[in-house]
Amino acid sequence: SYNTSNNILRQLLPYLVSPLAVSINACLYSGVFPDALKISRICPIYKKGPRDNPESYRPVSIIPVISKIIEILVYDQISVFLENNNILNVSQFGFRRGKSTVDAMDGLVRNVLSAFEDRCSA
Structure with missing residues (x-):
């Protein structure tokens, strides 16, 4: 065994x-x-x-x-x-030391907020 x-x-x-x-x-x-x-x-x-x-x-x-x-x-x-x-791309969070799903969500939220800000200021 x-x-x-x-x-x-x-x-x-x-x-x-x-x-x-x-x-x-x-x-x-x-x-x-x-x-x-x-x-x-x-x-x-x-x-x-x-x-x-x-x-x-x-x-x-x-x-x-x-x-x-x-x-x-x-x-x-x-x-x-x-x-x-x-x-590795800075957006690669999976299978990396010191990176987590929290980091991935933070990046997503930042990108969404940035897109809204860019759209509102145009």
Whole structure:
């Protein structure tokens, strides 16, 4: 089970950090992601309705811990690159650190108010 593997990995982590870093960096530099790390376990999560009806469940993919670590590292590297090089539009609020739906709503309200002011002064 994934849970047993996660517990073993957690206990062995101090001994695995260096070899894991080498392996993860090799994946990142080569652009190759091992097929074994692409396999996920699908768990049905109950939503609502009759428990004996398959439509009362939604599937959730559980990926291996090492895959999740690599995913986070790649996300962090891409995010830093995009932020440091001002590639993202200032109106991009989703999936950005320090940005929220409140920021998106604030931007929308400012744009609407600005449009009204421009229209009234014309």
